[in-house]
Amino acid sequence: MADEVTLTRKDFASDQEVRWCPGCGDYSVLTALQLLMPELGVRPENQVFVSGIGCSSRFPYYMNTYGIHSIHGRAPAVATGIAVARPDLDVWVITGDGDALSIGGNHFIHALRRNVNLTILLFNNQIYGLTKGQYSPTSEVGKVTKSSPFGSLDHPFNPVSLALAAEATFVARTHDMDRKHMQAVFRRAYEHRGAAFVEIYQNCNVFNDGAFEEITGKDKRADMLIELHHGEPIRFGAERELGVRVNRYGEAEIVPVAEVGESALLVHDEHRYDPTVAFALSRLAEHPVSPTPVGIFRSVERPTYDGEVQAQLAAAQDRRSPGDLRALIESGSVWEVV
Amino acid sequence: MTDSTETHDPPHALERVVIRFAGDSGDGMQLVGDRFTDASAVFGNDLATLPNYPAEIRAPAGTIAGVSSFQVHIADYDIVTPGDVPNLLVAMNPAALKANIGDLVPGAAIIANSDAFETRNLEKAGYESNPLEDGSLDEFRLSPVPMTSLTIEATKESGAKPRDAARSKNFFALGLISWMYSRPVEPIIAWIDERFGKSQIVHDANLAAFKAGFHFGETTELFGHAYEVHPAQLPPGRYRNISGNVAVAYGLIAAGRQAKLPVLYASYPITPASDILHELSKHKNFGVRTVQAEDEIAAIGVAIGGAFAGHLAVTATSGPGVDLKAEALGLAVSLELPLVLIDVQRGGPSTGLPTKTEQADLLLAMYGRHGEAPLPIVAAISPSDCFDAAFEGARLALEYRTPVIVLTDGYLANGSEPWRFPDVDVLPDISVPFTTEANHLGADGTLEFWPYLRDEQTLARPWAIPGTPGLMHRIGGIEKQDGTGNVNYEPENHERMTHLRAEKIARIAADIPPAVVDDPDGDARLLVVGWGSTHGAIQAGARRIRARAMSVATLQLTHLNPFPANLGEVLGRYAKVLVPEMNLGQLSRLLRAEFLVDAQRLNKVQGLPFRAAEIEAKMLELIDG
Numbered sequence: 001m002a003d004e005v006t007l008t009r010k011d012f013a014s015d016q017e018v019r020w021c022p023g024c025g026d027y028s029v030l031t032a033l034q035l036l037m038p039e040l041g042v043r044p045e046n047q048v049f050v051s052g053i054g055c056s057s058r059f060p061y062y063m064n065t066y067g068i069h070s071i072h073g074r075a076p077a078v079a080t081g082i083a084v085a086r087p088d089l090d091v092w093v094i095t096g097d098g099d100a101l102s103i104g105g106n107h108f109i110h111a112l113r114r115n116v117n118l119t120i121l122l123f124n125n126q127i128y129g130l131t132k133g134q135y136s137p138t139s140e141v142g143k144v145t146k147s148s149p150f151g152s153l154d155h156p157f158n159p160v161s162l163a164l165a166a167e168a169t170f171v172a173r174t175h176d177m178d179r180k181h182m183q184a185v186f187r188r189a190y191e192h193r194g195a196a197f198v199e200i201y202q203n204c205n206v207f208n209d210g211a212f213e214e215i216t217g218k219d220k221r222a223d224m225l226i227e228l229h230h231g232e233p234i235r236f237g238a239e240r241e242l243g244v245r246v247n248r249y250g251e252a253e254i255v256p257v258a259e260v261g262e263s264a265l266l267v268h269d270e271h272r273y274d275p276t277v278a279f280a281l282s283r284l285a286e287h288p289v290s291p292t293p294v295g296i297f298r299s300v301e302r303p304t305y306d307g308e309v310q311a312q313l314a315a316a317q318d319r320r321s322p323g324d325l326r327a328l329i330e331s332g333s334v335w336e337v338v
Numbered sequence: 339m340t341d342s343t344e345t346h347d348p349p350h351a352l353e354r355v356v357i358r359f360a361g362d363s364g365d366g367m368q369l370v371g372d373r374f375t376d377a378s379a380v381f382g383n384d385l386a387t388l389p390n391y392p393a394e395i396r397a398p399a400g401t402i403a404g405v406s407s408f409q410v411h412i413a414d415y416d417i418v419t420p421g422d423v424p425n426l427l428v429a430m431n432p433a434a435l436k437a438n439i440g441d442l443v444p445g446a447a448i449i450a451n452s453d454a455f456e457t458r459n460l461e462k463a464g465y466e467s468n469p470l471e472d473g474s475l476d477e478f479r480l481s482p483v484p485m486t487s488l489t490i491e492a493t494k495e496s497g498a499k500p501r502d503a504a505r506s507k508n509f510f511a512l513g514l515i516s517w518m519y520s521r522p523v524e525p526i527i528a529w530i531d532e533r534f535g536k537s538q539i540v541h542d543a544n545l546a547a548f549k550a551g552f553h554f555g556e557t558t559e560l561f562g563h564a565y566e567v568h569p570a571q572l573p574p575g576r577y578r579n580i581s582g583n584v585a586v587a588y589g590l591i592a593a594g595r596q597a598k599l600p601v602l603y604a605s606y607p608i609t610p611a612s613d614i615l616h617e618l619s620k621h622k623n624f625g626v627r628t629v630q631a632e633d634e635i636a637a638i639g640v641a642i643g644g645a646f647a648g649h650l651a652v653t654a655t656s657g658p659g660v661d662l663k664a665e666a667l668g669l670a671v672s673l674e675l676p677l678v679l680i681d682v683q684r685g686g687p688s689t690g691l692p693t694k695t696e697q698a699d700l701l702l703a704m705y706g707r708h709g710e711a712p713l714p715i716v717a718a719i720s721p722s723d724c725f726d727a728a729f730e731g732a733r734l735a736l737e738y739r740t741p742v743i744v745l746t747d748g749y750l751a752n753g754s755e756p757w758r759f760p761d762v763d764v765l766p767d768i769s770v771p772f773t774t775e776a777n778h779l780g781a782d783g784t785l786e787f788w789p790y791l792r793d794e795q796t797l798a799r800p801w802a803i804p805g806t807p808g809l810m811h812r813i814g815g816i817e818k819q820d821g822t823g824n825v826n827y828e829p830e831n832h833e834r835m836t837h838l839r840a841e842k843i844a845r846i847a848a849d850i851p852p853a854v855v856d857d858p859d860g861d862a863r864l865l866v867v868g869w870g871s872t873h874g875a876i877q878a879g880a881r882r883i884r885a886r887a888m889s890v891a892t893l894q895l896t897h898l899n900p901f902p903a904n905l906g907e908v909l910g911r912y913a914k915v916l917v918p919e920m921n922l923g924q925l926s927r928l929l930r931a932e933f934l935v936d937a938q939r940l941n942k943v944q945g946l947p948f949r950a951a952e953i954e955a956k957m958l959e960l961i962d963g
């Protein structure tokens with residue numbers, strides 16, 4: 001459907017002043033998405049952004065679309081209601097590491113397993129920003145914060161691993177320092193039918209500055225980001241001298257290409273239905289301080305929940321003809337008093 | 339053998355009878371009760387039922403904890419309660435006898451399955467000797483019937499193994515009681531055909547057991563003769579029998595039709611509300627979307643999303659679920675979106691008594707959210723009234739763009755009564771238009787959309803759904819600026835918005851029926867105010883008072899927030915006000931606080947509804963005192 005009028009970024013920006021801290025990584029994600037929207041060829045009135053609570057969850061206020069800034073952790077549930085009611089809409093969930101993985105963990109995994117047609121963007125800054133700096137479910141063990149002066153004791157989640165284990169059909173990772181990469185991943189997530197999950201490494205320069213510096217810094221990326229490209233052997237490094245292969249235990253490991261030869265490397269297959277290899281890739285980097293895969297881990301087809309809901313409604317109406325309230329009320333034994 | 343002229347002794351006519359079927363949870367007593375009720379309904383009796391079953395799915399067989407019962411009250415006039423005291427107890431085992439004997443008065447009839455009164459079962463029930471033989475039941479009319487062995491004998495030809503055959507003994511009991519009370523057998527046989535048609539052996543065994551029970555009554559002349567309860571003279575109309583949970587489901591489907599909106603129902607399984615989900619999920623051909631959510635919070639979250647997207651959004655639960663939904667309910671108050679929450683109340687606190695009834699969530703519904711978060715509350719007063727309560731809840735939610743709590747309870751949910759159902763053509767139109775145009779002229783002269791620009795009369799905000807060009811807007815749980823809906827933290831604005839939200843709900847008082855007192859004598863000094871399911875017991879109690887040539891006035895509230903506009907004036911007309919409730923005094927507290935009236939309390943929290951006699955006694959005390 002070609003739109004007569006070409007929309008621009010302005011058409012997707014609301015009149016509200018953006019209020020994140022200066023320098024926050026959230027700005028670059030907002031810009032990336034506002035710029036991408038016209039390119040996706042969508043109408044603002046058909047977009048709905050739903051968020052929970054946290055810094056990133058202010059995102060919907062800045063989009064000139066429909067939006068709900070809901071309550072902590074519940075955005076996937078609210079978004080599911082919208083998607084089930086209205087398959088004609090594009091529903092986006094904006095969430096953070098605390099919102100999606102701590103208080104809202106249950107809704108997050110169930111939205112993924114049901115494969116509701118949602119695009120879920122998780123801004124992972126490994127900290128609670130809005131409440132001013134407590135460790136989050138993605139913070140590393142030993143992290144010293146206001147609520148963990150002697151170091152956090154909690155073992156963190158790996159969001160990509162979690163999403164894969166929750167049967168997500170689309171799982172990707174990107175970061176706030178690379179607009180082009182973000183946009184490429186967001187576009188694929190948008191185009192995916194079903195629940196699409198994107199983890200965004202996002203810098204909180206106030207409470208957790210530089211958390212991803214080791215891998216996303218301009219001079220570090222070549223050596224530390226393993227870009228996944230479908231159908232290609234997985235290679236990285238300034239000279240593309242390193243690669244990834246799967247060892248005999250099914251684990252992914254980093255190897256020098258010169259030693260093993262390119263033919264020994266894993267050829268990335270995002271459409272592989274079995275999630276085992278994608279999971280192995282997600283385990284390559286326990287923390288964003290060693291070489292970390294980014295891009296699309298998994299993209300497979302499975303019927304969507306909202307689509308199946310519509311199909312059941314249609315089938316019921318075909319089978320039994322549209323509901324007749326009178327007949328329903330009078331079902332069973334009826335008698336007349338005169 | 340009695341001679342044949344005696345066996346055709348005409349049935350004795352009774353005005354009413356209360357029968358309680360009691361047995362082990364696995365004995366199928368609820369099924370027997372349902373079938374007997376259905377046959378009585380078809381026959382034209384007025385009736386009311388009270389199922390009572392354990393929370394455990396498989397409580398140990400033969401124990402008191404495992405006893406399940408079903409009480410049905412049938413009459414040839416209009417009745418309002420399932421009856422205080424059973425005239426007949428059918429006890430399928432010693433535990434069932436022990437658990438229920440205390441409710442009988444001398445002279446009541448007992449039919450006991452004597453096969454089940456063997457040593458082990460007697461021990462499990464805590465009997466030291468067999469009550470069927472030791473004379474301890476002499477004050478009752480006792481009929482031991484070896485139901486298990488008679489059933490096995492009767493079902494021989496069905497091909498069922500003896501162990502399986504014995505399971506048909508509930509149908510034997512049903513046949514026997516059907517004979518005793520001259521029930522029509524056709525509806526029961528038709529039901530057996532339909533229900534068990536797929537399994538020949540089970541079908542044949544149940545049918546044979548049912549017929550054997552019926553013939554056993556006829557040939558042995560149990561109690562000498564059969565009884566008859568003639569059809570009741572109910573107001574003219576078309577009737578069916580209905581339980582509260584099914585009535586809620588139908589009320590929601592009707593509301594969707596009259597609002598011209600699809601129903602989106604999201605809930606998490608919970609006793610005693612799950613049957614609403616079961617019922618609605620059957621009716622997808624009405625466009626009803628049902629979502630079984632991952633938890634209670636998700637269920638209301640899904641509903642909120644559905645409301646934003648333009649559906650008639652509903653969630654139902656019981657007390658524990660209402661606790662969990664509190665935060666999301668506050669969000670719905672703040673978003674000002676239409677939403678219906680049905681709370682099928684049960685005994686609390688915590689898990690409490692999942693299968694028993696209580697009315698202790700009224701203050702939870704009123705105040706169970708942080709901040710000032712008012713919302714309308716509607717209560718159903720009988721099983722069939724659940725249809726109207728659900729419909730009314732939807733009407734208020736849509737008209738005022740607010741979450742509404744509809745209170746029913748376990749007694750209404752599972753109890754049933756004849757329902758003079760409405761003609762669907764006369765149901766009111768409750769549709770509200772979606773907003774499709776900008777509604778405000780901005781400072782720069784351009785038209786803009788303000789999501790919180792209210793209707794002057796109702797104070798409802800516009801409902802503009804996604805997909806509407808030009809009306810894109812963002813709403814959230816943060817305080818909003820009056821009008822624009824933009825995030826706003828200013829002190830005066832918050833105060834104004836808090837008052838606006840309260841005023842919107844308060845104005846509903848002008849849009850609900852006034853309180854109408856039932857005071858046939860016109861000179862009552864005592865007013866009994868009830869709400870919800872106490873209706874039947876209060877009516878029955880009042881009839882007894884009036885039968886004593888005394889006066890009492892009654893009023894059953896269906897709208898608890900806001901109260902009817904004339905309620906204060908009505909309360910002021912009576913010297914005494916009594917509020918019976920299945921809690922420790924929640925409505926009486928509200929009435930006292932709101933109207934400075936000396937509302938006296940009558941409270942019961944046994945997981946069981948009031949008996950008419952309990953209400954009558956308290957009425958007498960206040961009338962005399």
Ligand code: SF4
Nearest residue numbers: 021024055129204205
């Ligand atoms: S606290 Fe951190 S995440 Fe939040 S807005 Fe500020 S920089 Fe961004």
